[in-house]
Amino acid sequence: MTHTHVAGAIHGDVTTRGPVWLQPPSDVNQLVDHLWSSEVTKTADGELSVAGVTVSDLAARVGTPALVVDEADLRSRARSFVDAFTGWDVFYAGKSFLSVAIATWVADEGLFLDVCSGGELAVALRAGVDPLKIGMHGNNKSDEELHQALDAGVGRLIVDSADEIERLSVISAERDARPGVLVRVTAGVEAHTHEYIATAREDQKFGIPITGGAALDALLRCHTDEHLNLLGIHSHIGSQIFDAEGFDVAGRRTLRLHAQFAEQTGYEMPEFDMGGGFGIAYTTQDSPATPYELAEQMRHIVESECKSLGVAVPRVSIEPGRAISGPAAFMLYRVGTVKTVPLDGGQARVYIAVDGGMSDNIRTALYGAEYSATLANRRSSAPPVLSRVVGKHCESGDIVVRDEFLPADVRRGDLIAVPASGAYSRSMASNYNHVPRPPVVSVADGKISMLLRRETVEDLLSHDVGQVPWGTGDGPELPGR
Structure with missing residues (x-):
């Protein structure tokens, strides 16, 4: 029986079976081509590449999380x-x-x-x-x-x-x-x-x-x-x-x-x-x-x-x-924590926590949107396990990918890429938990361009004026009515 949760059914009882349409892949390293933009491939050693730039290079140069546009x-x-x-x-x-x-x-x-x-x-x-x-x-x-x-x-x-x-x-x-x-x-x-x-x-x-x-x-x-x-x-x-x-x-x-x-x-x-x-x-x-x-x-x-x-x-x-x-963009995350949570009946769920979450893509938490994901920085020989990619925010509903088969050896420091993230992720992004919003970069012909720079804590603090008396002339001019 599924119990209603105050925050919606997506936070209610869970199973490890996953949706019926999600089947274990024959090769956990292989991309499902129609989920990815046209310039995305995987190299021989299993690393995701877009327009000739590997995700390891992207992560080293612009950091994670980041929205990558083809x-x-x-x-x-x-x-x-x-x-x-x-x-x-x-x-x-x-x-x-x-x-x-x-x-x-x-x-x-x-x-x-x-x-x-x-x-x-x-x-x-x-x-x-x-x-x-x-x-x-x-x-x-x-x-x-x-x-x-x-x-x-x-x-x-x-x-x-x-x-x-x-x-x-x-x-x-x-x-x-x-x-x-x-x-x-x-x-x-x-x-x-x-x-x-x-x-x-x-x-x-x-x-x-x-x-x-x-x-x-x-x-x-x-x-x-x-x-x-x-x-x-x-x-x-x-x-x-x-x-x-x-x-x-x-x-x-x-x-x-x-x-x-x-x-x-x-x-x-x-x-x-x-x-x-x-x-x-x-x-x-x-x-x-x-x-x-x-x-x-x-x-x-x-x-x-x-x-x-x-x-x-x-x-x-x-x-x-x-x-x-x-379809023209994917989110790139770095894994911070991996843990296996035991459930009833001797089953378990693998939780893969990344350095973003509902602040850069709220769609899963907001209306149960489904996404896919892949291990992006290397090839794995481990078997696929049903996993849940979650964020770093202080909410149980902070889920990026609800159900996906990922290699059993995903570990801290790995890169996870989520396709089809170009629409309504960055545009609906927030600063929940005072987390700066990620950058948006584009890649074309082997070159990276910055479209929106990464926010910083200094950006967030620049809007916080403390407590300024209104109308005294002692503080900065503040917008408002």
């Missing part, structure tokens, strides 16, 4: 989506992972860029991204962020509520601006994904429901406002999605709304964003579709539905999400 792989994935969806606009998800270099790369490869905050917008602008190729999301944009978007001249604002439409109209009028807007709607479709990242159900914080007429009212409000330029409808049904079934249902519902609006107003909106959130392979159980397979399926959905409704096909955009950044 630049050629990320660029190739970006190009694949642009090629597959020719004629459509492809938006890179800044929230998955963003830095000045990453924004530059995706712009170089012809992608547009989604941002969700003033901070992400600032990074995009510093990278020199064309503002007309930036879309700004967010269910609770501040007035300051709306001003920032208008100042930058972003190509489109995705409005998320009647309240935001009213505020944006007032701000636009004050600035004599007329921004392009898409109205985010919820189509009542739940993607086949984890509850916490399913974003199209109507009882949730994103978007305006189609049912009940609220979405149509929002579209009409934007259309009749002289300070807003209504471009179209935005729909997003979730994340880590492997097939187009959910897009079929959501596409029909949103395009029906598109046609209803055109019939009522005589105006066919020029754009339609289908969202995306395409899945990637974290473990051997994951089999994501290729960009070309997705493109074929999604084009058919849009074209057939528009034909059925008697409307022209609008300019379509998609948001692949983690499918570009996720």
